Amino acid sequence: MSRPLDALDRRILAELQRDGRLTHQELSERIGLSSTPCARRVRLLQDEGYITGYAALVDEAKMGFGVSVFVSVKLDRQIDDRLVSFEKAISQYPEVVDCWLMTGTRDYLLRIAVSGLEEFERFLTGRLTKVPGVASLESSIPIRRVKGRPSRLA
Numbered sequence: 001m002s003r004p005l006d007a008l009d010r011r012i013l014a015e016l017q018r019d020g021r022l023t024h025q026e027l028s029e030r031i032g033l034s035s036t037p038c039a040r041r042v043r044l045l046q047d048e049g050y051i052t053g054y055a056a057l058v059d060e061a062k063m064g065f066g067v068s069v070f071v072s073v074k075l076d077r078q079i080d081d082r083l084v085s086f087e088k089a090i091s092q093y094p095e096v097v098d099c100w101l102m103t104g105t106r107d108y109l110l111r112i113a114v115s116g117l118e119e120f121e122r123f124l125t126g127r128l129t130k131v132p133g134v135a136s137l138e139s140s141i142p143i144r145r146v147k148g149r150p151s152r153l154a
Contacts, residue, residue, distance in 0.1 A: 072106035
């Protein structure tokens, strides 16, 4: 079990979430702690798994993938082998940017990023419907994102 985070740890996480490219010096100035203890805290947050990595946030629309579609997937049977084979197949598709195993009436929720509805149709009919075990699909197209955050901190 990890130790509870204090206010400085939470400030470090918030600052790094805003800008993961901060140097230890810049980060220490922003949170009001000298550089060495700040670096030690960052290393501890990494070692304890609070910080799982660093990445650039890329604008999907500028990359040519400005349309997201949410797809709920129901499998014919929810048994281990079927779940594993579905997840293996989905992991091969670059169009699937998020995949969640769900409770309720559907087994998975996917977020698909595509250039437009034509590409989505090709993906849906040419790939997703052909994954063994898929019993039914339900698609939803979002109008606009109201709120989005990398992670919840408080």
